[in-house]
Amino acid sequence: MLLAADVLRLVSGALQDLEPGMEARWPWEADEGRVGLLDFLNAALRAVALQRPDCCAVTEVIRLEPGMRQQIPGKRHGASSEATGFCGLIRNMGCDGEHPGPAIVSAQPDVLMVWADMARPAGMVENFAYDRAVNAQVYYVCPPIPEDADVYVEATYYAAPKKIVSPDDRLGIADDYAQALVHHMLASVLSGDNESSNAAKASYHMQLFNAQIGAKTQVDAMLPKAKNSVGGA
Structure with a gap:
């Protein structure tokens, strides 16, 4: 199972926030009341769980x-x-x-x-x-x-999905949802009132988020269904 850091690294890279020698505009962990990418990750987890509670x-x-x-x-x-x-x-x-x-x-x-x-x-x-x-x-x-x-x-x-408090925490859901989490986080960052705001890109990433969830749902629906059974302990 992937760690939170695996998703955070992808988001930071997409935001061009991993340049050597430069202070990150979007720190992973919140500091002194600021919003960090972990906050967006937890919001993305809740959004995935809302559409796919089985995760x-x-x-x-x-x-x-x-x-x-x-x-x-x-x-x-x-x-x-x-x-x-x-x-x-x-x-x-x-x-x-x-x-x-x-x-x-x-x-x-x-x-x-x-x-x-x-x-x-x-x-x-x-x-x-x-x-x-x-x-x-x-x-x-x-x-x-x-x-x-x-x-x-x-x-x-x-x-409810487990709250992520550290980049070293496991996501708590299947790795298949990682890209959906990335797109939801980017949509949230890019739709805010900040220097990274870009409504068109935010809408694009939200469309990709919904497409990822829809694709996962379609694939799961095609998988063979096991017969109900009760085994030993």
């Missing part, structure tokens, strides 16, 4: 709340990050999060609610339902989770 997908074990209604994963569920979106549940992980169990099958919300009328609270999840259009922050499980039970499952969710 920041996380799959890990979480603890469910009592009842059917669940909030999308967060720190209170033992998740490593606060979710910005939800993909689904994969399999049961026992009462301690360390024992893989049966797969959890997706269901339509209305169908799951019908099943719920006949379901009793249990320590294992059979189905989940999620409708982003109705409430992106909530999903449901069946059978309901008992009040006094620890129930862990493996889940996949979207998280």
Whole structure:
């Protein structure tokens, strides 16, 4: 995985900001309230994640709340990050999060609610339902989770990109997005009210950013889709 410095170097080079013996107009790290290229890199990461949230997908074990209604994963569920979106549940992980169990099958919300009328609270999840259009922050499980039970499952969710604080930090997303990040950063720098401003070039780089994201999406859509499966730990 590329480092932030790999992208920053490309941007500085495009801005002709790497001339020997000359002070950089756009330092990588902010100093005394100035804006640095790291700020533009973090903004570019957020822009990529907005269009391709899957680039920041996380799959890990979480603890469910009592009842059917669940909030999308967060720190209170033992998740490593606060979710910005939800993909689904994969399999049961026992009462301690360390024992893989049966797969959890997706269901339509209305169908799951019908099943719920006949379901009793249990320590294992059979189905989940999620409708982003109705409430992106909530999903449901069946059978309901008992009040006094620890129930862990493996889940996949979207998280915000990790903030880059140093050129030595890893990007945190696939290297395939590096050129998109470069173009977004150049568009941001060139569209500002500064000596580097150039509206035409800014628009050009933003078009290239959108083209890069679109091309990546098209390529991914053509890749073979693996069949759903649940393996061992």
